[in-house]
Amino acid sequence: MKMSVSESGSFFKVSLDGRLDANSAAEAEAGLFDVISKCGGLLLLDLSGLEYVSSAGLRVMLVAAKRIQQRGGKLAVHGLNGNVKEVFDISGFTAVFKIFPDEASAAAFLNA
């Protein structure tokens, strides 16, 4: 898994690329918590490069979403590919997360 972070105006953008599995979950969690502590609660999660996520990876996203919610922030997700989208659908995450078709609409939600 590769994680890249960039600052974009009022929010931080995090891209998770590759495989988010039992092996990389701890690293992703630490990285996301670090960003959340800096970003003032507004986070855009770009999953367009994410090829694989397991329940260990879903757990990391859920924990991150809860932490953002506790801070009164907002999380916007975009870029789900076919297989990852199906995992989100089956696990009920599609209904739980704010998911957008592209980065512009995700950014508009965070800036609203």
Next chain:
Amino acid sequence: MCKSPFMHIKMRGDLNSLSGAARTIETFLDGLNVSSKERYVVALAFEEMATNIIKYGFEDAANSEPVDVSLSYTPSVIKLTLEDAGREFNPLKCGEPETLNPVEDREIGGLGVHLVRRMADSMEYKRVDGKNILTINVKLKSGDGAEVSK
């Protein structure tokens, strides 16, 4: 066909061995006629079920008897079998998790078995001679098992 249609690994019960075994499975699937979706389901089934065995099957999984992992391929189906000498655990008897609660109410975890049950085509469980034997079938759409689309 120059690849063996069968593989077997003895996996130790720690995270490093788990990711090593996952890579071995990926390599085995390379070059076989398997779609991206089918590869995903095999990888997910292995990770979720092996993680459960490592986490809950043993007091000290890293120093216990290794888990036998095997994968067999025919043009119509991939069969993944996990055999372990840990605590009795039948994943077919797990309850369904709550998947529709809002973020603040959701239980963390408990999703792995649910995902595999929904994405794989069938699962069989047996307890034989103190061992859990779990077989997960992933039908291959390109093969003879293409009659049913999920």
